[in-house]
Amino acid sequence: xxxxxxxxxxxxxxxxxxxxxxxxxxxxxxxxxxxxxxxxxxxxxxxxxxxxxxxxxxxxxxxxxxxxxxxxxxxxxxxxxxxxxxxxxxxxxxxxxxxxxxxxxxxxxxxxxxxxxxxxxxxxxxxxxxxxxxxxxxxxxxxxxxxxxxxxxxxxxxxxxxxxxxxxxxxxxxxxxxxxxxxxxxxxxxxxxxxxxxxxxxxxxxxxxxxxxxxxxxxxxxxxxxxxxxxxxxxxxxxxxxxxxxxxxxxxxxxxxxxxxxxxxxxxxxxxxxxxxxxxxxxxxxxxxxxxxxxxxxxxxxxxxxxxxxxxxxxxxxxxxxxxxxxxxxxxx
Amino acid sequence: xxxxxxxxxxxxxxxxxxxxxxxxxxxxxxxxxxxxxxxxxxxxxxxxxxxxxxxxxxxxxxxxxxxxxxxxxxxxxxxxxxxxxxxxxxxxxxxxxxxxxxxxxxxxxxxxxxxxxxxxxxxxxxxxxxxxxxxxxxxxxxxxxxxxxxxxxxxxxxxxxxxxxxxxxxxxxxxxxxxxxxxxxxxxxxxxxxxxxxxxxxxxxxxxxxxxxxxxxxxxxxxxxxxxxxxxxxxxxxxxxxxxxxxxxxxxxxxxxxxxxxxxxxxxxxxxxxxxxxxxxxxxxxxxxxxxxxxxxxxxxxxxxxxxxxxxxxxxxxxxxxxxxx
Numbered sequence: 001x002x003x004x005x006x007x008x009x010x011x012x013x014x015x016x017x018x019x020x021x022x023x024x025x026x027x028x029x030x031x032x033x034x035x036x037x038x039x040x041x042x043x044x045x046x047x048x049x050x051x052x053x054x055x056x057x058x059x060x061x062x063x064x065x066x067x068x069x070x071x072x073x074x075x076x077x078x079x080x081x082x083x084x085x086x087x088x089x090x091x092x093x094x095x096x097x098x099x100x101x102x103x104x105x106x107x108x109x110x111x112x113x114x115x116x117x118x119x120x121x122x123x124x125x126x127x128x129x130x131x132x133x134x135x136x137x138x139x140x141x142x143x144x145x146x147x148x149x150x151x152x153x154x155x156x157x158x159x160x161x162x163x164x165x166x167x168x169x170x171x172x173x174x175x176x177x178x179x180x181x182x183x184x185x186x187x188x189x190x191x192x193x194x195x196x197x198x199x200x201x202x203x204x205x206x207x208x209x210x211x212x213x214x215x216x217x218x219x220x221x222x223x224x225x226x227x228x229x230x231x232x233x234x235x236x237x238x239x240x241x242x243x244x245x246x247x248x249x250x251x252x253x254x255x256x257x258x259x260x261x262x263x264x265x266x267x268x269x270x271x272x273x274x275x276x277x278x279x280x281x282x283x284x285x286x287x288x289x290x291x292x293x294x295x296x297x298x299x300x301x302x303x304x305x306x307x308x309x310x311x312x313x314x315x316x317x318x319x320x321x322x323x324x325x326x327x328x329x330x331x332x333x
Numbered sequence: 334x335x336x337x338x339x340x341x342x343x344x345x346x347x348x349x350x351x352x353x354x355x356x357x358x359x360x361x362x363x364x365x366x367x368x369x370x371x372x373x374x375x376x377x378x379x380x381x382x383x384x385x386x387x388x389x390x391x392x393x394x395x396x397x398x399x400x401x402x403x404x405x406x407x408x409x410x411x412x413x414x415x416x417x418x419x420x421x422x423x424x425x426x427x428x429x430x431x432x433x434x435x436x437x438x439x440x441x442x443x444x445x446x447x448x449x450x451x452x453x454x455x456x457x458x459x460x461x462x463x464x465x466x467x468x469x470x471x472x473x474x475x476x477x478x479x480x481x482x483x484x485x486x487x488x489x490x491x492x493x494x495x496x497x498x499x500x501x502x503x504x505x506x507x508x509x510x511x512x513x514x515x516x517x518x519x520x521x522x523x524x525x526x527x528x529x530x531x532x533x534x535x536x537x538x539x540x541x542x543x544x545x546x547x548x549x550x551x552x553x554x555x556x557x558x559x560x561x562x563x564x565x566x567x568x569x570x571x572x573x574x575x576x577x578x579x580x581x582x583x584x585x586x587x588x589x590x591x592x593x594x595x596x597x598x599x600x601x602x603x604x605x606x607x608x609x610x611x612x613x614x615x616x617x618x619x620x621x622x623x624x625x626x627x628x629x630x631x632x633x634x635x636x637x638x639x640x641x642x643x644x645x646x647x648x649x650x651x652x653x654x655x656x657x658x659x
Contacts, residue, residue: 053566055562075562075565076567082566084563086557091582101577105570105573149563149567
């Protein structure tokens with residue numbers, strides 16, 4: 001491991017009075033990585049982002065950016081730029097002036113910075129919008145301007161605070177692809193905050209799941225999705241069944257809390273399995289149908305891929321689990 | 334029994350609420366009329382103030398302006414109701430130009446003073462004051478406006494007088510030399526603070542300060558914190574952020590506030606009478622010309638001056654982009 005991590009948190013805490021927004025976080029973000037911080041609101045992910053940008057100072061612990069301790073470095077001297085949740089575009093400046101702002105405050109001459117701003121606007125596919133005001137743009141366009149403005153400084157780390165939250169679904173999906181492609185092309189480390197698990201799973205190289213000011217799990221999307229470490233992670237990422245020890249042992253699993261992906265549950269005629277239940281409800285999801293089954297030990301959800309025959313509510317069904325489908329988790333909540 | 338709903342389970346059609354609710358009297362009918370003609374209510378609401386503004390307010394202003402194009406007969410002292418620009422020409426006499434220049438300079442100085450003193454207060458209130466502190470801020474700003482203007486001005490005369498609180502306090506801390514040096518300054522100095530331009534300025538600034546702080550605070554309150562953070566994030570120092578983000582976005586408020594302080598100073602005729610050098614200002618001239626001198630046309634011409642100055646001022650402010658962020 002010769003490479004210095006882009007961002008490194010060592011037992012970082014940030015308390016606001018009695019509120020422990022961030023409470024002992026250890027994190028390492030590698031250079032060039034697309035890293036997501038995922039969690040519900042109030043879980044500390046945004047505070048962690050603000051600790052990197054410098055708008056918050058840690059109560060305890062240390063933060064390093066490319067090996068340098070930044071405890072005493074104010075935001076304007078950190079070579080880290082942010083795409084804000086509300087975009088925070090300057091309403092009194094044109095789009096081009098907005099993008100060139102970072103160069104202006106560094107004293108780059110007008111001609112150079114305007115040319116650079118136009119390059120950045122071309123990069124985010126808004127080449128002809130330089131003379132407009134932010135107020136004349138749509139949400140998606142503002143988002144691109146905010147991105148161009150943050151990238152013009154060629155930051156070592158780009159921070160994105162729920163940047164797609166305000167966009168509608170179609171636009172959000174298109175932007176996800178574009179952000180990912182842009183990150184690959186520029187090779188800049190992206191740290192991305194989101195509460196949308198599908199966004200984090202589909203975009204990130206690695207992600208950290210936050211809960212109550214702590215990191216519940218760090219790993220690749222596949223690791224976090226398939227082997228959630230805690231019940232919280234299993235509940236927050238995907239739509240797993242979370243089964244208590246008694247239910248697990250009844251299904252032939254370990255005597256522990258386990259997670260069970262609905263797609264790992266296969267429905268068979270009731271006489272083909274020892275595990276049986278009654279179908280309570282069906283929910284059509286497009287690519288499949290989620291079937292809610294009442295079992296003797298409790299409720300269970302199965303995902304039936306589109307095209308396979310579906311039971312009707314009230315039917316008795318048998319269930320068969322895929323090998324190793326029951327994944328044990330730590331006892332904590 | 335099947336699970337299908339039976340007639341007994343569903344409410345009988347008669348028991349269901351009607352799709353259209355019954356008429357509830359004249360108020361209801363009036364509401365319906367307004368709903369069918371959305372313009373009617375607006376017209377009814379706006380007509381009285383429009384009449385007031387158009388006829389009483391602008392009408393009297395027009396009458397005043399018309400007066401300024403008349404002249405006064407030097408022998409009889411009666412107004413000659415014939416169009417002439419002679420009254421305006423009279424404004425250009427050195428003595429009258431002096432008055433205009435003095436008033437405009439004072440108004441500009443008062444505006445600058447209010448802006449400089451008011452900005453930190455407004456900034457603090459907009460950025461940091463919350464809850465009880467914010468209430469205290471409004472109380473502190475508005476409280477002076479609730480007491481009589483005359484009382485405040487006379488109080489200031491006493492405060493600034495030769496034997497007043499200021500000179501007493503200055504003497505107490507052993508800084509009399511500084512006060513005397515300030516009073517010895519040409520033009521703005523004088524015998525005492527209460528008989529100098531400096532004193533007039535202090536009282537003007539005090540009296541009009543709330544009119545500057547409140548719009549500035551409103552403008553600053555509308556600047557989201559994320560803009561300041563974005564600026565710092567992009568590498569700006571505090572000073573750069575202030576100059577390139579805060580100030581431009583506060584400009585509409587500063588402009589609005591300065592319109593108040595500037596025009597209020599231009600028109601005031603009481604403060605220069607009570608505190609200061611007894612040199613005359615536009616307001617005082619208007620007061621004296623329409624009263625004791627009975628020269629309504631010249632008074633009207635003088636009254637036109639602040640209006641013209643304000644129009645030019647607004648036009649300049651607009652050209653400088655003071656309202657761009659609105």
